[in-house]
Amino acid sequence: xxxxxxxxxxxxxxxxxxxxxxxxxxxxxxxxxxxxxxxxxxxxxxxxxxxxxxxxxxxxxxxxxxxxxxxxxxxxxxxxxxxxxxxxxxxxxxxxxxxxxxxxxxxxxxxxxxxxxxxxxxxxxxxxxxxxxxxxxxxxxxxxxxxxxxxxxxxxxxxxxxxxxxxxxxxxxxxxxxxxxxxxxxxxxxxxxxxxxxxxxxxxxxxxxxxxxxxxxxxxxxxxxx
Amino acid sequence: xxxxxxxxxxxxxxxxxxxxxxxxxxxxxxxxxxxxxxxxxxxxxxxxxxxxxxxxxxxxxxxxxxxxxxxxxxxxxxxxxxxxxxxxxxxxxxxxxxxxxxxxxxxxxxxxxxxxxxxxxxxxxxxxxxxxxxxxxxxxxxxxxxxxxxxxxxxxxxxxxxxxxxxxxxxxxxxxxxxxxxxxxxxxxxxxxxxxxxxxxxxxxxxxxxxxxxxxxxxxxxxxxxxxxxxxxxxxxxxxxxxxxxxxxxxxxxxxxxxxxx
Numbered sequence: 001x002x003x004x005x006x007x008x009x010x011x012x013x014x015x016x017x018x019x020x021x022x023x024x025x026x027x028x029x030x031x032x033x034x035x036x037x038x039x040x041x042x043x044x045x046x047x048x049x050x051x052x053x054x055x056x057x058x059x060x061x062x063x064x065x066x067x068x069x070x071x072x073x074x075x076x077x078x079x080x081x082x083x084x085x086x087x088x089x090x091x092x093x094x095x096x097x098x099x100x101x102x103x104x105x106x107x108x109x110x111x112x113x114x115x116x117x118x119x120x121x122x123x124x125x126x127x128x129x130x131x132x133x134x135x136x137x138x139x140x141x142x143x144x145x146x147x148x149x150x151x152x153x154x155x156x157x158x159x160x161x162x163x164x165x166x167x168x169x170x171x172x173x174x175x176x177x178x179x180x181x182x183x184x185x186x187x188x189x190x191x192x193x194x195x196x197x198x199x200x201x202x203x204x205x206x207x208x209x210x211x212x213x214x215x216x217x218x219x220x221x222x223x224x225x226x
Numbered sequence: 227x228x229x230x231x232x233x234x235x236x237x238x239x240x241x242x243x244x245x246x247x248x249x250x251x252x253x254x255x256x257x258x259x260x261x262x263x264x265x266x267x268x269x270x271x272x273x274x275x276x277x278x279x280x281x282x283x284x285x286x287x288x289x290x291x292x293x294x295x296x297x298x299x300x301x302x303x304x305x306x307x308x309x310x311x312x313x314x315x316x317x318x319x320x321x322x323x324x325x326x327x328x329x330x331x332x333x334x335x336x337x338x339x340x341x342x343x344x345x346x347x348x349x350x351x352x353x354x355x356x357x358x359x360x361x362x363x364x365x366x367x368x369x370x371x372x373x374x375x376x377x378x379x380x381x382x383x384x385x386x387x388x389x390x391x392x393x394x395x396x397x398x399x400x401x402x403x404x405x406x407x408x409x410x411x412x413x414x415x416x417x418x419x420x421x422x423x424x425x426x427x428x429x430x431x432x433x434x435x436x437x438x439x440x441x442x443x444x445x446x447x448x449x450x451x452x453x454x455x456x457x458x459x460x461x462x463x464x465x466x467x468x469x470x471x472x473x474x475x476x477x478x479x480x481x482x483x484x485x486x487x488x
Binding site for chain 2: 003072073075077210
């Protein structure tokens with residue numbers, strides 16, 4: 001039986017996807033602005049954060065309307081509440097892309113400290129996590145969502161590696177401290193974006209299985225029957 | 227299906243492999259095993275013809291009023307484990323302990339006072355002061371007292387639909403039942419009267435075990451602690467209401483509560 005609510009839920013799904021696509025562009029652009037030392041691009045990305053904020057509000061309003069008027073239950077209910085939370089996670093990711101751009105603008109006041117290798121690697125890995133957590137949401141794919149949760153460790157490790165490397169620069173030459181700290185921040189922002197992708201994946205697992213795995217130790221997270 | 231939900235609550239009644247046949251041929255219940263928690267509200271949901279009203283009516287032997295109907299299995303009423311559907315048990319005794327409120331308000335063509343006093347009178351209470359006290363208490367418990375206290379001897383039909391339904395609840399409460407059965411109690415009422423009945427159910431369940439049949443899924447979600455989903459004479463899923471409406475275990479339950487069928 002085709003239900004009216006199915007059309008509404010499809011709209012909501014599309015809305016989240018539009019927001020996700022925009023957030024991916026924001027993250028990708030912020031890294032490009034860093035690597036290319038492109039202040040104009042960084043400024044455009046900062047401005048574009050408003051679009052993501054607006055979408056966040058729209059998703060919220062849409063979910064509230066659905067909850068009030070359609071009174072969804074069971075799987076439908078979990079879908080709507082998950083969409084509402086995912087929207088917040090995406091909005092935070094976009095904020096972090098904005099933060100990267102702010103540091104990029106500051107970094108461009110001085111010569112480049114070092115060639116950027118680990119940061120783009122971390123960013124690529126993170127962007128894949130973002131894409132995959134949204135795919136998992138759209139396809140209700142808990143297996144993919146669990147993979148994204150596991151991938152977060154790689155980004156965490158690279159963040160530590162980046163920090164140690166930058167620390168060595170700072171110890172060697174205090175003149176690099178300002179730039180090294182800004183780059184450390186950028187590493188941290190990317191790591192936080194990956195954390196948000198992990199949060200989205202955990203929400204997807206709840207949506208699919210009705211099981212809350214947030215705030216659990218990793219073994220419980222990987223065990224399907226826990 | 228598992229009918230035993232993890233609970234430390236005492237049961238008020240429990241169906242054990244209950245089968246029921248209308249007119250001796252049509253099987254309406256096919257082996258229902260379902261416990262009803264004491265002083266909690268249990269909602270029975272399911273599409274038309276699933277057997278939910280049939281089950282409810284077994285709980286106070288309503289089916290005995292028609293010839294040829296047949297029960298198999300048992301429905302135990304606790305704490306004394308009285309088998310409700312045992313034909314040697316007097317249905318009048320059962321109905322004193324298990325009251326019923328119907329879909330449409332059905333007050334007797336008598337005064338408000340006499341409607342409530344009726345059950346007590348047939349039980350042999352004649353003392354005026356005793357009747358007065360019991361009538362007032364029942365009307366208070368049904369949240370109707372303040373509205374009718376100055377016109378207790380008016381005809382019950384002069385009340386609004388919602389008031390009549392609360393009068394029927396007062397009438398059922400007057401004999402001090404242990405369990406109250408509601409068969410779609412608000413389907414003939416407007417939203418305000420419905421809200422009052424729902425409030426009342428929430429209050430009453432502190433003293434009385436409530437079983438409610440409803441087609442209104444949101445009503446089941448609002449008023450009940452436990453929900454049983456029935457389909458084609460069988461119990462499909464029984465769990466805490468919260469679980470049934472957020473994360474049911476059975477696919478059929480999911481489809482029903484999300485409105486995909488039924």
